[in-house]
Amino acid sequence: MLVRESVISETAKESPLLMASTLKPQSGGVGRVMMAGVMLTSLVDAFSILVIYLLVSSSNSGEMLYISKDMVLPDARQTTVLERTTIVKVEDDKYFIEEKEVPAKSLVTTLLDIRETLEKSGDKTKESLTIQADKRSKYSLLNAVILASSHAGFSDIKFAVLAN
Amino acid sequence: MAHKEKSLDNEVNLVPFISLLSVLICSLLLSAVWIQIGAMEVKQSVGGQAQTDSKKNPVVFARFLKDGDVEFRLKDAGKISRKLKIVKLDGIDGKLNIEATASHIGELVKQVPGLNMALIQPNSDSLYENIIKLMDQFRENGVADLGISPL
Numbered sequence: 001m002l003v004r005e006s007v008i009s010e011t012a013k014e015s016p017l018l019m020a021s022t023l024k025p026q027s028g029g030v031g032r033v034m035m036a037g038v039m040l041t042s043l044v045d046a047f048s049i050l051v052i053y054l055l056v057s058s059s060n061s062g063e064m065l066y067i068s069k070d071m072v073l074p075d076a077r078q079t080t081v082l083e084r085t086t087i088v089k090v091e092d093d094k095y096f097i098e099e100k101e102v103p104a105k106s107l108v109t110t111l112l113d114i115r116e117t118l119e120k121s122g123d124k125t126k127e128s129l130t131i132q133a134d135k136r137s138k139y140s141l142l143n144a145v146i147l148a149s150s151h152a153g154f155s156d157i158k159f160a161v162l163a164n
Numbered sequence: 165m166a167h168k169e170k171s172l173d174n175e176v177n178l179v180p181f182i183s184l185l186s187v188l189i190c191s192l193l194l195s196a197v198w199i200q201i202g203a204m205e206v207k208q209s210v211g212g213q214a215q216t217d218s219k220k221n222p223v224v225f226a227r228f229l230k231d232g233d234v235e236f237r238l239k240d241a242g243k244i245s246r247k248l249k250i251v252k253l254d255g256i257d258g259k260l261n262i263e264a265t266a267s268h269i270g271e272l273v274k275q276v277p278g279l280n281m282a283l284i285q286p287n288s289d290s291l292y293e294n295i296i297k298l299m300d301q302f303r304e305n306g307v308a309d310l311g312i313s314p315l
Contacts, residue, residue, distance in 0.1 A: 044182060
């Protein structure tokens with residue numbers, strides 16, 4: 001009652017939902033329009049939110065590790081965020097430093113070279129090293145990397161895991 | 165000259181915008197990385213340290229035996245029951261007995277409040293998965309300073 005008699009009745013916008021109704025349109029017009037307009041605004045809003053969410057999540061994850069099809073990383077719950085450091089991969093009894101195959105004997109010298117370069121460039125992650133290995137690997141394989149990293153002065157070792 | 169009044173209510177054509185968003189969503193969904201990779205950090209000592217400099221804090225040594233069996237040894241823990249000082253937990257099918265390990269580490273942390281350090285001693289046959297699981301259990305119970313000893 002109040003709305004009908006007050007100024008609000010003159011200034012209030014008509015409901016677009018009621019205007020779009022095919023059964024009883026309240027658009028104020030004389031004839032009934034039998035064509036229903038789809039409300040695209042809400043759809044655009046939903047799409048925009050989806051796009052923003054996907055853009056943010058894709059920019060956060062960052063492809064730091066290349067994981068081959070046969071490699072299964074171990075899973076853990078108490079993990080930290082993986083940062084970009086020197087990556088040593090152990091795969092099929094072979095060692096790869098930054099995707100370049102390195103014989104077990106040359107691990108120390110290669111890591112020492114990398115460490116020297118990182119120190120010269122003043123990199124914050126100069127003492128960090130990431131080890132990527134299959135969860136079924138035996139420790140005898142990883143031992144060479146751990147020993148070499150200790151020799152080369154990498155005190156902060158990070159094991160790449162699947163975060164649960 | 166009489167002019168007809170132009171309507172100022174112009175509607176933006178949303179259809180191309182929706183098409184663009186649809187294409188963007190499809191491409192982002194396809195390229196999205198669904199696996200979340202984290203890191204399990206371990207601090208390794210580099211170089212030596214004089215024994216007199218270091219304050220003796222309680223440490224737990226976790227030594228891997230065969231088939232996922234683990235032996236826990238407490239050091240510098242002060243007065244504590246002998247039962248807790250050396251405990252051996254059997255593995256299950258070559259894997260770490262996670263429940264028993266979790267409860268034992270929980271008990272250790274309860275009995276030794278200052279326990280914050282653990283050293284893992286794997287053997288050459290220890291599975292990488294078991295080592296990570298053990299580290300995870302330590303971290304879950306608040307033992308944050310972890311080390312891994314080379315062979």
